[in-house]
Amino acid sequence: MNEKIERLKSLTYIPQKEIGWLIEQAELAVKQKAIIEENKLQQDITVKQFRQAQQDIRRLSGESSRYKKVLQQTIKNLQFVITTAKNELEGENS
Structure with a gap:
């Protein structure tokens, strides 16, 4: 993706306004992809922690x-x- 952005930046026959828009869109897409990947990673971590908590609860309930x-x-x-x-005390006292 970054290579395409750099290639678009080097083109001279596309009007500057359009190339600027294309570059902005490409950069935005790269940022969005990074955010999505980070969110996915955080979601995976949360799911793992939740499952671990469930196991701990089951183990502690059993204990x-x-x-x-x-x-x-x-x-x-x-x-x-x-x-x-x-x-025995009553027997001794009788």
């Missing part, structure tokens, strides 16, 4: 569920130990 189950089992075990200790 939370496992911790909850372990905590519930620990509470049951403690309740059993407390009940057993109470029974």
Whole structure:
């Protein structure tokens, strides 16, 4: 694209007004293409970050569920130990 712009700049048989317009349009197209490419790159990065966040959420949800189950089992075990200790104390006091 840049080569075409330079070639148009060197032409002398096209009226200056038209060549100026062509050059402006070509330069604008190059700038727009760069912006589009940058936006595409940013979009790809955002999609990757979003997918990573989804994976993290799933992993953390799973960990939370496992911790909850372990905590519930620990509470049951403690309740059993407390009940057993109470029974032993009541047996000793009788």
